[in-house]
Amino acid sequence: MASLICGSIAYDTIMNFEGKFADQILPEQIHILNVAFLVPTMRREFGGCAGNIAYNLSLLGGDPIIMATVGGDATPYLNHLEQLKIDASHIRQIDNAFTAQAMITTDQTNNQITAFHPGAMSESHLNQVAAVVAERDTNTKDPVKFGIVAPDGRQGMWEHCHQLADANIPFIFDPGQGLPMFDGPELLELVDIASYLAVNDYEGEMLSQRTGLSLAKVAERVKALIVTKGAEGTDVYVGGKVIAIPPVPASKVVDPTGCGDAFRGGLLFGLENGMDWETTGRLASLMGSIKITHQGPQNHQLSKDEIAAQFKAAFNFSF
Template sequence: MPTIICGSLAFDTIMVFQDRFKEHILPDRVHMLNVSFTVPQMRRDFGGCAGNIAYNLKLLGGEPLIVGTVGQDFGPYAQHLQDLGIAQTHIATRSDQYTAQAFITTDLDDNQITAFHPGAMMQAGKNHLAGHMPTDSRWAIVAPDGLDAMVQHLADLHSAGVQTIFDPGQALPLFDGDTLRKAISDADYLSVNDYECGMVQARTGWDLSTLRSKLKALVVTHGEQGSRIYQGAEEIEIPAAKPHAVIDPTGCGDAYRAGLLYGLERNLPWATCGRIASLMGAYKIEIAGTQNHHFTRAEFAQRYQENFAEVLPN
């Protein structure tokens, strides 16, 4: 049964400036900034929240179905998805737009200057699920995308009775209080980091207890401190899996959410879902880029047992 992954698809162009921005930006001239950086190191990665979640879910053995909107330049990404065996039947192409893309320049102090072009993502609200809903899907996630698309997909999935995780992520500032309250009401589960959880409470006017009462479960990640899953009156502490190296945290949240979906698809207990999700985040942080890590089932099972002193369920 396919799991529906609603969200962005994007190209990430990462450049490394072999110096420090502060050496080239005059503090008293920032109002008339005109600088150029030579970047000898560059890579282009496949990204976007839907693409990242789908990639990680496929690694685990799930069957993701992406719902997203892309542009005329999507060809290499489409081939990448085809090579992975990820269905593209619900990806809409806008021939008059470019695929969303981020251009990120990092200096030697890990400071970043980012430019983001949303492109076709801004038309994602026209890619409706209503009337095109896979009848055999039981699980879905609505991840960051255009605001109207996220609202529409949540409403469509709610009407279809598909169990849905709402993951507002970096799109959270787009929501006003009324829209956010409605979005949470249409979802079954909410997954956020600790900062976003505070932002959700501030924007909705709901305290943590009220927020929990609106959901079947609330998942809050705390970075290297692990995560916490609130289900009913229960609070489940999930330890952070130990990475072999800390290289690139970008996309760790997407990997984590793929782990949740994989466990939920298989009706595993929340504690197990959280541990699978935690280990997925550890795999991701060890590799630069959001879709460049790999593992076999045996390797994953071994690291799961090493980290959590229990056997990974089949």
Template sequence: MSALICGSLAYDTIMVFPDQFKNHILPDKVHILNVSFLVPRMRREFGGCAGNIAYNLKLLGGNPIPMGTVGQDFGPYREYFEGLGIDLSRVKVIDELFTPQAFITTDHDNNQITAFHPGAMMRSYENHVKDVPGVSIGLVGPDGREGMIQNSAEFAEMGVPFIFDPGQAMPLFNGEELRAFIEQADYVVVNDYESNLLQERTGWNENDVVSRVKAYITTRGPKGAVIHTPQKSYDIPPAHERRVVDPTGCGDAFRAGLIFGIEKDFDWVTIGRIGNLMGALKVEHPGTQNQRFDFAEFNEQFKQQFGYSL
């Protein structure tokens, strides 16, 4: 079984400002804002929703195929993923553009200033879901607008079950377009803020969404997750982390667990627990792809937390 994960592969440049932004920004002068922050600490991480989900699914022993468009600078990311045995045959390089990248500056209060350059992601429509054989499940994640619409339609036309994960891309779509995504999808996954925004944009309440999909999944950070199905709703408590280092990418780790559990045809409580434990293991490490374990190690953690093995 292969999971086709449509979305961004990106570089995240993360910088730390050893002070507070508010000490250097004059509220009455924001209309002529011109500031510079010295950032002595900086790291560059591999990221992007499709990249993060693929990485986490591979840790579980899954067979992810990330699909996206990248730029001339993708070389280090390619080398890294090829070393992990992740199939990059559906990642297209646009030579005249850069790979998507986020530049994130964080201050001592954990406030963030972020600039995101979409680069080659804006041409994600040049890839086609229908060109990929042997796909058992798909995911349509944050990506270029046209690419997301195309990927969703092609999954539906092919009869491949897929997850709609709008994430940060939700503002790109109006209510009618979001309703079309939901009608085509088998599963919808959002965080609690995105859930409220999705309902506001579509004019559909929770029951309206649930009636159109197999499951409507809402992640709630340290509070766990809620999984609504047409038959029943499940409140899934969080897994226990040993330490909290960096929550960035926890949602993507959860989604990898969701895909893995659906592929294995587990019950919804087990699927939710897999997702929550993936998020907990991620939060213990900085960045989005620095946690290391294999399925046997994950299964042992799962048994310790929930009392049974997968």
């Protein structure tokens, strides 16, 4: 079963600040904020929501298809995806633009400050869901049975949600850091055509403020609303109730970058395979926990069997 991953492909430049942001920012001087952080370590990683989600779904044995836009500097990333045998045939390269770039600084308490240049991502609306569906049918590949719309260019997110709905492909709307680009009525329109909605707790609060609806009311408009809460686990709003999914304690906390995307890779795999929410949520939680023990969004290299063994050790049953 193939899943269409609509979202960003980006290079992540990740830096570590050895102090705490809270100790460097004076609240009473926030109106004239001027701070600099010494970052002794810096590295460049393959990232972006679509790339990260596809990577994690692939680890589980899924069949992700990435639909994204990249710049003229994307050859190393495209080679990386080819080595992973992830379908990158629907990634559009725009030579006169940069691939999206995220500059991420993490402090010692895992708070993050990110600067993001969208680059070619702003042209994501040039890609069409119908073209992917037709290509898979023409080449007798597994058809697209599921989708996710993750943070991307605003117009691309809007159009891809509608295109998936028009194609009768169930999908997760995952607005993430793109949520502020939409007002309340626009968010509700996208929620109403989505099958599932995934946000973290901060985004959930913003969603409630913009729409004027409680999370419970928003959940009534989709098959399920998934709200991640970091180390506190996850709440799944489904069928008029809330299922609390426990966190999986990490053996060590190295880098939170990409943990939400790892969670969504597990979420997609569970939904694709008809797992119940207790199992799906736990698998997604485990994927986030595995990711946080590694630097960068795509450097954890476990096999499906190794993931399955960790799942059984954590929950005492198999997925």
